Amino acid sequence: MTRPRAALVALALLVAVPALQPRADAQLPNASADDRFAGLQWRFVRIRYHYVNEGSRVPEDFLGEPWGIDAPAAEQNLSRRVKTATAIQVEDPILIALDDRRLYEYPWIYFVEPSSMRMHDNELPILREYFLRGGFAVMDDFHGPFEWDAFQREMKRLFPDREIVEVPKDHPVFSSFYKIDGYPQIAGLGSFLQGRSWEKGGVVPHLRTILDDRGRPMMFINWNTDMGDGWEWSNAEEYPGYVKYTAMAYRMGINEIIYALTH
Secondary structure: OOOOHHHHHHHHHHHHOHHHOOOHHHHOOOOOOEOOOOOOEEEEEEEEOOEOOOOOOOOOEOOEOHHHOOOOHHHHHHHHHHHHHEOOEEEEEEEEEOOOOOHHHOOEEEEEOHHHEOOOHHHHHHHHHHHHOOOEEEEEEEOHHHHHHHHHHHHHHHOOOOOEEEOOOOOHHHOOOOOOOOOOOOOOHHHHHOOOOOOOOOOOOEEEEEEOOOOOEOEEEEEOOOHHHHHHOOOOOOOHHHHHHHHHHHHHHHHHHHHHHHO
16 A cells, blocks of 8 residues: 555554544444344454564564554444444454464454465465355455565465456446445545555456355455555545545445355
């Protein structure tokens, strides 16, 4: 994720000092919740993973480890929106590692900037078993060919015999809750402030997946788009032009969640 220094400083302050965040009701809808999925439960489970240069002297992102980008505002805002837009029972967000014994309790997990991830050998069978048992992941916020290649290599370690495939335009994920005509490209805030929606050469957004033996998607791979920024900055009233990306990020994010919980 590329951000100008001013945006980075603003984000650091918002994360470090919750009192500085814009009021929470800035992004709440006026309509009552849709009750089609009453009875479902969901929790935003962010994964703390091992990453490139971990433990070395190579400086990491300005805001720290790559697995923590956009936290905690992204999960707080998305959880609030799912709770108000749907009848899903929403639990508080949590952060866990791949070797946490609680992993199998949660049907939905989230990886941000997964191109930075370098799983330890003992974690590969754990995550593989999670997916084959029916678990689901969202891989979000990585961009361009270099980061794609890094991500693809890591997925080959996880599933050597399975290919990454494109999610077709008529897939049910595009109508699982909201009707979405095409896969959106959500601009990171830094890109938005520079007058564009893409970064690192990732001009065209893609939704991809890896299928299990029954043809079920085990993950949604959000490449060349930044859902996390759309959720994180949804309350930032100082960027009114960013609202269109926030709306798209919420809609696509909720569709991905509901699809994962119902398939």
